[in-house]
Amino acid sequence: MYQAKAYAAASAVSPLAAHTIERREPTASDVRIEILFCGVCHSDLHLVRDEWHEAMPAVYPLVPGHEIVGRVSAVGAAVTRYKRGDLVGVGCQVDSDGTCPACRAGHEQLCPNVVLTYNAPDKHTGGVTYGGYSDSIVVDERFVVRIPANLNPAGAAPLLCAGITTYAPLRRRRVGRGTKVGVVGLGGLGHMGVKLAHAMGAQVHVLTTSPGKRDDARRLGADAVIVTRNAQEMRRHAGSFDFILDTVSAAHDITAYLELLGNDGNLTLVGAPEQPFRIPAFALLSGQRSLCGSVNGGLPETQEMLDFCGAHNITADVEVIPMQRVNEAYERLLKADVKYRFVIDMASLSA
Ligand code: NAP
Ligand code: ZN
Numbered sequence: 278m279y280q281a282k283a284y285a286a287a288s289a290v291s292p293l294a295a296h297t298i299e300r301r302e303p304t305a306s307d308v309r310i311e312i313l314f315c316g317v318c319h320s321d322l323h324l325v326r327d328e329w330h331e332a333m334p335a336v337y338p339l340v341p342g343h344e345i346v347g348r349v350s351a352v353g354a355a356v357t358r359y360k361r362g363d364l365v366g367v368g369c370q371v372d373s374d375g376t377c378p379a380c381r382a383g384h385e386q387l388c389p390n391v392v393l394t395y396n397a398p399d400k401h402t403g404g405v406t407y408g409g410y411s412d413s414i415v416v417d418e419r420f421v422v423r424i425p426a427n428l429n430p431a432g433a434a435p436l437l438c439a440g441i442t443t444y445a446p447l448r449r450r451r452v453g454r455g456t457k458v459g460v461v462g463l464g465g466l467g468h469m470g471v472k473l474a475h476a477m478g479a480q481v482h483v484l485t486t487s488p489g490k491r492d493d494a495r496r497l498g499a500d501a502v503i504v505t506r507n508a509q510e511m512r513r514h515a516g517s518f519d520f521i522l523d524t525v526s527a528a529h530d531i532t533a534y535l536e537l538l539g540n541d542g543n544l545t546l547v548g549a550p551e552q553p554f555r556i557p558a559f560a561l562l563s564g565q566r567s568l569c570g571s572v573n574g575g576l577p578e579t580q581e582m583l584d585f586c587g588a589h590n591i592t593a594d595v596e597v598i599p600m601q602r603v604n605e606a607y608e609r610l611l612k613a614d615v616k617y618r619f620v621i622d623m624a625s626l627s628a
Contacts, residue, residue, distance in 0.1 A: 278302065278402075282626045283411035284600050285338035289327040292604040293410070296338055300415050301401045305355035308418050310365060315409035316344030316435040316593070317619035318465060319526040320549065322607050324396055328551040336396055342409030343369045343394040344437040344620075346430045356418045364424045366583070368437035369394055369573045371406060371420045383577035385420075410600065412626050422580045425587025432592025435465060435618040436583060438573060439593060443470035443522060444582040445574035446545040447477060450520045454478035459514075459521040461505070461534055463490045463497075464610075466524035466547060468617035469593060471497045473582075474522075476589045482514070484521075484534065487613055497594070497617075505533065516564065518542055526610075528552040535560040535568065546570045593618045599625030 278299045285296035303309045321341035323329050345367040349359050359365060372392035373380050379387035392398070395408030407414075424433050443466055452458055452474055460470040461484040474481045475498030482501045483494040494502045503510050511533060518537045525548040535544055535556070542564065561568060574582070586592065594617045598606055606619040 281411050281413050283340045283407060284603060284626075285340045285410075286325040287338050289325070289335060293325065296340070298340060298407050298411065299402060300407070300413065303351050303353045303415050304401075305353040306417050306419070307353045307415050308349050308356055308359050308365070308421050309351040309413060309415045310345070310347040310367065310421070311350045311413050312345055312347040312409055312411060312623045314346045314431045314434040314597070314623060315342040315621045316438065316465070316595075317603065317606050317610070317621065318344060318438050319610055320438070321408075322610055323526070323549065323551070325607075329549065333396065336405045339396055340407035340410055341395055342411065342621075343367070344434045344439070345394075345409035345414060346424055346434040346437070347414070347623075350413070352418075358418055359421060364426070364430060366422045366424050366433065366437045367394060367409065367414060367416050367420060368422070368441060368579055371416050372400075375419070382575075384575040386573050386575055410603070410621060412623055420576065422576065422583055425583060427587055427590065428592050431597050431620050431622070432595050433583075433586070434620050435469065435593035435595065436586055437579070439465045439469040439618060440473070440586065441574040441579045441582050442466055442547050442571070443524070444473050444585070445578055446522060446547065446571040447474055447479075448578070449571070450543060450545070452477050452479045452520055456480065456519045457517060458482065459484050459503075459518045459534070459537060460499075460524065461521060462524040462526070462548060463487065463494055463617065464524060464526065464613060464615060465593070465618040468497050470522050470524060471499050472591050473585075475499070476585070476591060482518070493616065511537070520545070522547060524548045526550060531568075532556055532560045535566055538564060538566045540564045541566070543567045543569065593620075595620040597622050599628065601625060
């Protein structure tokens with residue numbers, strides 16, 4: 278074991294603060310990564326504050342972070358894919374059984390024995406896993422991906438969660454030329470959804486509660502912007518969308534978005550508000566609409582997404598912050614005031 282610097286929450290009501298954690302020395306199949314940047318996902322905030330208590334109770338001290346980019350500093354004897362100095366990423370998972378049908382299909386995120394990057398039982402230490410708000414991490418090479426050399430490392434960090442979480446449902450629904458796509462919520466996930474759907478050739482509409490994000494939405498690749506609090510604007514688009522990606526982090530009226538779908542249209546939920554939804558049957562029966570969920574993505578698809586971003590020169594629009602400002606960043610996330618992802622510069626941990 279060795280000691281790593283980190284930021285942790287001591288309870289659901291404590292701010293994140295400096296903390297020292299124990300990490301394992303790399304085993305034969307492990308890679309040790311010196312973390313350069315880690316994105317701040319709204320899931321970090323939900324978990325730190327134990328807002329998902331029923332589905333995923335928080336264990337403290339909790340070190341969040343699953344949008345990790347760093348350099349390999351050591352590899353175990355059996356590691357074949359990475360060497361010291363490689364620029365790599367780690368996303369939402371760090372282990373899985375590797376043998377179940379989901380793992381064999383490359384959908385590790387669906388494995389019944391998946392191990393999340395933080396707040397999950399850690400078989401190596403007997404404690405819980407600690408995420409990327411830290412100077413280093415040790416991960417099995419199966420859960421490490423390669424960052425394309427042309428991408429800015431800070432801008433690439435959010436691809437590890439916001440990128441794959443939006444890329445996977447867009448691909449699953451075969452979004453492309455001729456598809457009318459709506460992206461609800463222009464935050465970290467939403468702005469990646471806009472960039473990716475635009476790069477896939479779709480006609481992209483941003484559905485936002487923030488009229489001030491209109492110009493940004495267009496710059497990011499949206500063809501049009503609908504301010505959802507404007508009932509008239511919403512009515513004009515009723516029944517017209519093929520696919521809607523809902524990335525909203527707080528309680529909201531999902532029925533208003535379902536009613537924008539055309540026949541056989543699909544709304545995929547990736548946002549994870551604390552409160553349950555109430556949906557009238559006819560919002561789904563009319564037009565035979567469907568509603569489903571999606572959870573980040575597996576390793577092969579994460580690498581495919583990174584290579585797609587490399588080929589199209591896509592990174593997140595980031596606001597790089599020192600670790601010492603992470604609590605302030607959380608408060609701004611709650612006000613939908615992020616353009617469009619906070620990314621922690623890990624050099625600040627040793628400042
Ligand atoms: P974020 O950056 O905070 O963005 C959320 C956006 O939702 C805001 O920018 C805002 O956009 C909109 N919004 C916020 N409050 C709203 C409200 N009351 N009504 C309507 N819209 C509202 O968050 P994020 O990091 O993108 O994460 C979004 C959600 O996805 C979180 O719940 C997170 O936990 C979840 N998530 C899920 C997965 C998965 O695998 N499924 C992965 C990562 C994250 P506008 O200003 O444009 O309205
Ligand atoms: Zn995330």
